Amino acid sequence: MSESLTSGPMIEAIGLSxxxxxxxxxxxxxxxxxxxxxxxxxxxxGAGKSTxxxxxxxxxxxxxxxxxIGGFDVAKQRIEAARLIGYLPENGPLYNEMTPQxxxxxxGEARGLSSAKLRERMEFVxxxxxxxxxxxxxxxxxxxxxxQRVGMAQALLHDPEVLILDEPTSGLDPNQTxxxxxxxxxxxxxxxxxxxxxxxxxxxxxxxxxILINQGRVILDGPVSEMEGATHDMEATFRQLxxxxxxx
Numbered sequence: 001m002s003e004s005l006t007s008g009p010m011i012e013a014i015g016l017s018x019x020x021x022x023x024x025x026x027x028x029x030x031x032x033x034x035x036x037x038x039x040x041x042x043x044x045x046g047a048g049k050s051t052x053x054x055x056x057x058x059x060x061x062x063x064x065x066x067x068x069i070g071g072f073d074v075a076k077q078r079i080e081a082a083r084l085i086g087y088l089p090e091n092g093p094l095y096n097e098m099t100p101q102x103x104x105x106x107x108g109e110a111r112g113l114s115s116a117k118l119r120e121r122m123e124f125v126x127x128x129x130x131x132x133x134x135x136x137x138x139x140x141x142x143x144x145x146x147x148q149r150v151g152m153a154q155a156l157l158h159d160p161e162v163l164i165l166d167e168p169t170s171g172l173d174p175n176q177t178x179x180x181x182x183x184x185x186x187x188x189x190x191x192x193x194x195x196x197x198x199x200x201x202x203x204x205x206x207x208x209x210x211i212l213i214n215q216g217r218v219i220l221d222g223p224v225s226e227m228e229g230a231t232h233d234m235e236a237t238f239r240q241l242x243x244x245x246x247x248x
Contacts, residue, residue, distance in 0.1 A: 008071050009032035009033055009034050009035075009068075010033060010034065010035045010069065010070055010084075010161065010162050010192035011032065011033040011039075011056060011068075011069060011162060011164075011192060011194055012031075012032045012033075012066075012067065012068040012069075013029050013030055013031050013032070013052065013055070013056060013065070013067060014030055014065055014066040014067070014068070015028050015029070015030055015064060015065035015066070016028070016029040016030070016052060016055050016056075016062050016064070016065035016066070016067060017029070017062060017063050017064040017065055017216075018048075018051050018052075018055060018060060018062055018063050019063040019064075024216045025048050025051040025216060026048035026051045026052050026055065026213075026216045026217075027048075027215075027216040027217050028064075028065070028217065029048070029052050029065070029213065029216070029217065029218055030065075030218065031211050031218060031221055033192055033194055033209075034192070035192050036188070036189075036190075036191075036192060037192060037193075037208060037209060038184065038188045038192075038193040038195060038206055038207045038208055038209075039193070039194050039195070039207060039208070039209040039210070039211055040195050040196075040197065040202075040203040040207040040209065040210045040211065040224070041053070041194055041195065041196045041211050041213070042196070042197070042200075042203070042210060042211070042212045042213070042227075042238070043212060043213040043214055043242070044214065044242050047213045047214050047215060047216065047242070048213050048215075048216040048217075049166070049196045049213055050089070050090055050166055050196070051216075052213065053087075053089070053164050053166050053194070053196060054089070055067050055074075056069065056074065056164060056194070057069075057074070057082075057085055057087045057164055058074045058075070058078055058081065058082065059087075059089070061075060062075070068081075069081040069084050069085055069162055070084045070161060070162065072084070083158070083160075084160055084161040084162050085160055085162050085163075085164060086155035086156055086157075086158070086160035086162065086163045086164070087155055087163075087164045087165075088151050088152055088154075088155040088163075088164070088165045088166060088168055089151075089166050090166040090167045090170065090196075091170075092151045094139050094147060094150060094151065094154075095139065096138065096139050096140030097138060097139075097140060098138070098139055099134075099135065099136050099137060099138060099139065100126070100131050100134060100135055100137075100139065100150045100153065101122070101126075101135050101136060103139065103150065103154065104122050104125065104126075104153060104154060104157055105118070105122070107154050107157055108121065108122065108157055108158070111157070111158045113157075113158060121156075121157050121158070121159060122157070124156075125152075125153035125154075125156050125157055126153070128153075128156070128183055129149040129150070129152050129153040129156070129183070130149060130176070130179060131146070131149055131150065131153060134146050143171075144170075144171035145171045145172045145173060145176055147171075148168070148169075148170060148171050148172060149172075149176070149180075152165075152168060152180070152183075156187075160191070161191060161192065162191065162192045162193075162194075163187065163191055163192070163193045163194070164193075164194045165184075165193065165194070165195050165196065166196045167196055167197060167198070168180055168184070168195065168197070169181070169197065169199065169202065177199075177202075181202060181205050181206055184206045185205075185206050188206070195207060200234040200235055200238065203224060203227070203234065204224060204228075204234070207224055208223065208224060209221075209222065209223055209224065210222060210223070210224055210226065210227040212227065212238075212241060212242075214241065214242045214243075219241055219242075220241060
């Protein structure tokens with residue numbers, strides 16, 4: 001294993017900013033997530049969560065700052081960093097004419113997985129993401145929940161060290177949500193996870209730390225207990241810190 005994977009944080013945002021003209025989608029965002037931690041990345045709509053996740057994964061180039069995965073600079077060492085990342089974007093694009101089976105086959109081959117390894121990983125993600133009943137159906141005909149699970153399977157396929165998950169339970173029914181939470185908990189034993197969600201009960205269920213962002217800036221970074229506050233009411237603390245009337 002390389003030195004970059006044996007020491008130091010697995011996810012680093014160092015002064016990350018993204019500007020669109022005079023508008024700052026994220027501004028001087030800094031935090032780090034050590035190996036094996038599940039960190040919740042919270043904030044109201046438009047706070048900069050998805051932008052920051054795209055900067056961390058290399059889908060966007062920062063206007064300022066540096067993103068690192070496993071010690072690799074995402075901008076300068078893109079291939080090395082990408083090998084370590086499993087990324088589930090919110091409403092991520094999928095090839096509608098393909099089936100889950102053919103999409104995962106294609107994705108695994110594109111990542112250079114051996115035939116034996118790809119078969120093993122496809123069986124794993126089909127089971128863990130409950131995809132077997134739609135394995136041969138066109139993705140374009142699947143429900144939003146099944147499409148979300150296909151995206152999760154694609155993120156997990158190459159057995160990455162780091163998972164960056166943007167609303168992984170979006171569109172899922174309560175049973176499917178429970179399955180995904182259970183999967184995240186099992187993955188947290190061996191992986192580093194940054195999880196964006198609007199569901200605060202999900203944070204309490206699977207995360208040990210909260211990073212709260214508002215108007216493009218980090219305003220809280222600490223254990224879940226700090227987010228609960230003296231009242232043990234995460235929603236009330238969320239509203240207080242973000243100046244909103246709801247936790248959405």
